Structures are given as C-alpha cells and as structure tokens.
Amino acid sequence: MSSTQFLLFRDCMAQQLISRQKIDTATGDSSELDDFVDFLAEEGWSGLPLSLHEATYQSRAEVPEADEVDLESGVSPTFTDTLVSYGVVEDVDDAVKLLRKVVEAYRAEACAPPPVWSSTRTKECEICEREVPLTYHHLIPKSVHEKVVKKGWHDESMLGSVAWLCRPCHSMVHHVARCEELAKEYYTIELLLQREDIQKWQKYASKQRWGSRPKKVYRAPV
Incomplete structure (x- = not known):
C-alpha cells in the first residue's frame, strides 16, 4: 500500500499517536514506532469510504467531512482493540474519536489547494x-x-x-x-x-x- 493518499493518512495517524504521551509504552521501543503506525494506519484506512481514499483538491466537493463518516460501524475491531489493549485510548468510543481526528486532519491535507x-x-x-x-x-x-x-x-x-x-x-x-x-x-x-x-x-x-x-x-x- 503506497498511494500518496495513504501515506498522507499514515502521517496524520502518526501525529495523533505521538501527541499522546502513552505511545512509548505502546511501542516499547522507539524503533518499533514505524511498524505500530503502519499497522494502525492500514486498519483505519481499510474502513474508510472510497471518496476519502481518492481525496484530492479537485474531488473535494465529493469528499465527506470527518463527522459525516460512519466510523463506528466501518472501523476495524482490530484497530480499536489494539489501541485499547496498549493503553493508548481508554475504550472503543475513545478509539473512534482518535480516528475521527486523523480523518479530519487527513481530509484537510488531501483537499488543500496546491501551493502558490x-x-x-x-x-x-x-x-x-x-x-x-x-x-x-x-x-x-x-x-x-x-x-x-x-x-x-x-x-x-x-x-x-x-x-x-x-x-x-x-x-x-x-x-x-x-x-x-x-x-x-x-x-x-x-x-x-x-x-x-x-x-x-x-x-x-x-x-x-x-x-x-x-x-x-x-x-x-x-
């Protein structure tokens, strides 16, 4: 999985995980951070609608806002279970909130206008x-x-x-x-x-x- 959009989503996932200070406990070692982020990004990405997978500045009108996406039913149980079991979040609702923040940041980046x-x-x-x-x-x-x-x-x-x-x-x-x-x-x-x-x-x-x-x-x- 190497699309530009996925890599952008993965970076947004990393930003959310690293900003939570429990990330060192979850990975055990800083060298494991990449694998941890990759795994969670792939799990979170798989449940998103195609319009988000293909989000660009040109398609922004068809890309739903983060709060319009049904993450509760679409998110992988493995995604939520992993975050809860490693103590990064407290419960399933907290895991969905984290993912929604990732989606919100990703959408903003993917649909941003090209630079001057x-x-x-x-x-x-x-x-x-x-x-x-x-x-x-x-x-x-x-x-x-x-x-x-x-x-x-x-x-x-x-x-x-x-x-x-x-x-x-x-x-x-x-x-x-x-x-x-x-x-x-x-x-x-x-x-x-x-x-x-x-x-x-x-x-x-x-x-x-x-x-x-x-x-x-x-x-x-x-």
Missing part, C-alpha cells in the same frame, strides 16, 4: 543540491499547456508547478526529454530523478564548484 508555486523556492538546486543561483523550471512546460488540458493529462491547477534548478541542471532536463514527454511522464522532481541519465548527471553536477574552472583540462590519450 513561487512560495516553494528553495535555497539549493532540487537536482544537484548545490546552493547556487537558481532558475525555475516549469515541470509542465508552458508550450504544451493547452495540449495537457485537452488530453486530460493533468488538472489545470497543476500547470503552474515549478522546480527550482540551477541553470546547468535546468538545461540538462530539457536536453534529456522533449516538452511533451516532460509534461506527460516527468512532471515532478521525483519522477525526473528516476531517470538514469538524470541520476548520473546529479552525481556529476553535485561535485562541481559553482563559478570556478578546473585547473587542469582533461585531454584524451593520443
């Missing part, structure tokens, strides 16, 4: 991670916006998404793929970094000093 992309500016290039002068790369190139919307590749709210790249990394991205391919297949930094050529470039570029020339020039053997 100019506010996402970083100090380091998002590919080579050097702290150098940056440019912004339209992850969905402007030249294909009309086609992207017409083909239904992305929602219009995604058209302004950008990544902050140094000029060499920016040029490399456009060198390895055409605008249509970038828009359809590589519209996030994470997707770009899955490319082998970008990974190789990243390793090379991250070692280069900005604004300086090497003292020695490589010459091929004759």
